[in-house]
Amino acid sequence: MNRNRINIPLKLLYLQGKSPLFRIILNFVFPIMTELKTPDISIIDIDKIRADFPILSDKVNGKPLIYFDNGATSQKPIQVIETITNYYKHQNANIHRGVHTLSQEITVAYENARATVQKHLNALYSHEIIFTSGTTESINLVAHSFAKQFLSNGDEVIVTAMEHHSNILPWQMVCEERGALLKVVPINSDGELILEEYKKLLNKKTKIVAVTHISNTLGTINPVKEIIDLAHAQNIPVLVDGAQAVPHTFVNVQDMDADFYCFSGHKLFGPTGVGVLYGKEKWLNQLPPYKVGGGTIKTVSFERTEYADLPLKFEAGTPHIEGGIGLAVAIDYVNEIGLDKIAAYEHDLLEYATGLLQKTDGVKIIGTAKNKASVISFVVEGLHAFDIGTILDQLGxxxxxxxxxTQPxxxxxxxxxxxxAAFAFYNTKxxxxxxxxxxxxxxxxxx
Amino acid sequence: MSIEETEKEIVEEFDMFDDWMQKYEHLIDLGKSLPMISEGEKTDDRLIKGCQSRVWLKSELKNGKIIYTADSDAIITKGMVALMVRVLSDHTPDEIINAKMEFVEKVGLTKHLSPTRSNGLLSMIKQMKMDAVAYKTMG
Known part of the structure; x- marks a missing residue:
């Protein structure tokens, strides 16, 4: 399967159905260049998809629910919901522990889920996939373990001005602990990173770069591959916060060459409370465990403990078992629709909503990057966002x-x-x- | 008018409306009619920090009664703030401390008082009562 599509602007995928010239370029020239399989927006069977999400048939405040808060969390297809209930009805046992059949079967299912994530991210090894409670824990794990091993007084950590607090605070905390400095890549008025400034910030003291793949507030898709290449030129590792990216786009960690990539299950139509940390083997092997306990060890005595190999070293305690297997089902679900089709469909929604909002009196869109995911933030002149949200809530x-x-x-x-308003593939015009x-x-x- | 009487009056006022949109329109009207705190008086020590909308509260003791003035940058919050001020202002610290504020539930505003709504309203009621306790202790 060709997984290089991550770097193709979504806009091109969208335009292919619109302009004859683009159609020629995309259907004939582009595929030769990139082996791109052309997606067809119309192939998304929206009625079938919506029927898979029970909550979308509900009413809220007496009105049919219109759910545009997908940036906060996504809804779950029935396949994921049934996986979780089935787990408790017929599969419940602890993993990696028992010799009995249920324990062995669920251990296999859980490790298969890990393999599904590995394949989805195109990671080299399944042990590079660490299950966590979510993006926040993934970033905290890396920040604390990395700082313990590699961060000293006077060192520098680079983040960007558009990071979610979850990709600022762990770094701010370890910088304060270690006497290191937090440097911030600024953005322009469209909400795009100023790469020239980023280049200036990279230096011998820089120990790690932490950047979001897609901004949760602005929708900006950052050029992560370029950001990573620039850091790697100086042997600096990069962590990518992929929380907002995985629901919208292909992620190929090897092609991107990310050292760490984090995301949450619940934003990817999977269960709440499970997330993923991808880390290159060479980095994960160098990091000490972040939290310790059952499952993380080879041998324990009161004098000395030898920790387990990857990935168990980082997975203390009983994990979110049904979360892991539910996440794998969610991943299979989006892959069955096709992330290329999802990206094209969502981009169509984005363009449609952007056009209408621009025509609405007093509305100003915040975040006008050239390369955007289906997220629109806006303000209305003279009005408070809380008031608008409250009235919209009354309308379902x-x-x-x-x-x-993202206070900064x-x-x-x-x-x-x-x-x-953040759109998912189950939303409509x-x-x-x-x-x-x-x-x-x-x-x-x-x- | 006693606190209970004002509460009853507000409940009757909201009962007149058929649906929630009308109730919100009424809240917006109340918000627009609330005397504002001047920009210069919107100081940080008067700011009740909510996650989204900001509320400023000023309290003064006059002839043994507390006079509250309040403001918010969100108009619906301001409408709700206006209701709180209408119920509690111009009463003695003891009356304010003992106020049950049952009208909030009766009017159907309870969901706006849950901590997750983060509009500063719950903190505002707490602050109004704390001010009353402070004045009582001083007096």
Whole structure:
């Protein structure tokens, strides 16, 4: 399977159905260049997909639910829900422990789930996949273990101005502990990283770079491969926060050459409370365990403990077993639809909603990067995001309002917060129409 | 008017509305009519930090009664703030400390008081009561 598609701008995937010239380029020239398999937006069977998500048929405040808070968490298909209930009905046992049949079977299922994640990220080995509780724990694990081993007084860690607090605070904490400095890559007014400034920040004191793949607030898709190449030129490892990227796009960790890649299951249509840390074997082997306990050891005595090999070294205690197997089912689900089709479909939604919002009086979109995922943040002149979100909620429309755990970004734009609509592949243009109508109604009421 | 009487009045007022949109329109109207705190008085020590909307609260003791003034940057929050001020302002510290604030549930605003709503309203009621305790101790 060709997994190089991550670097192809989503816009091109979208445009291929629109302009004859692009169609020629994409269908004939581009495939020769990249072996790109052309996706067809119409192949998404939206009715079938929506039927797989029980919650989408629910009513909220007496209105059919329109769920646009996918950046916070995604809804779950019935396949994932049934995997979890089936686990408790027929499979429940602890893994890696018992000789009995149930324990052995669920151990195999859990390790198969790890292999599914490995294949999905195109990691070299399955032991490079560490199950965690989510992106936040994955980043904390790397920050604390890495700092313990490699960070000293006067060293530097680079993050960016558009990071989620989860990719700032762990680094800020270990920098304070170790006397290291946190450096920040600035962004331009469109919400894109200024790579020239990034290049200037890289130096001999830089020990690690932590960057988000896609901004949760702005939707900006960062050029992670370029960012990684620049760091690697100086032998600096890079951690990529992929929480917002995995639901929207292919991730190929080997092609990207990421040293660490983190994401959460619940944003990828999987269960809450399970996440992934991918780490290159050479790095994970050098890091000490972050938390210790059952399962992480080879031998223990009161004098000395020998820790287990990867991945168990980092997986203390009984893991989120049904979370892991549920996540694998979610991954299979999106792959069955096809992430290339999902990206194209969502980009169509993004363009449609962006066009309508631009025409709505008083609306200003925050985050206008050239390369964007299906996330739109906006403010309405003179109105508070909380008020707009509250009225939309009464209309059954779920959006996120506030600072989205990116306060430094809000400071950059001199705003208190935004309204954010983040679309998934189960959303529709009809829902966007209702959202725009609701927004217009809210603006009228609040003015 | 006693605190209970004002609460009853508010409950009756909200009962007149058929649906939630009308209730919100009423809250917005109340928010717009609430006397604002001047920008210069919106100091950090008066700011009740919520996650999303910000609320400022000012309290003064006059003739044994506490006069509250409040403001918010979000208009719906301001409407809810206006209700709190209407119920509790111009009463003695003891009356305020003992106020049950049952109207909040009766009017259907309880969900706005859950900590996850983070609009500063719950913190505001706490702060109003704490101010009353402070004035009582001083007095």
């Amino acid at each position: 429309i779920a959006v996120r309002t506030g600072h989205h755990c 970004l809000m400071t950059h734009y001199c705003i208190q917060g935004t309204v954010r 009809q829902e966007i129409d209702l959202f725009i109508q609701g927004l217009e109604r809210a603006i009228k009421m609040l003015r």
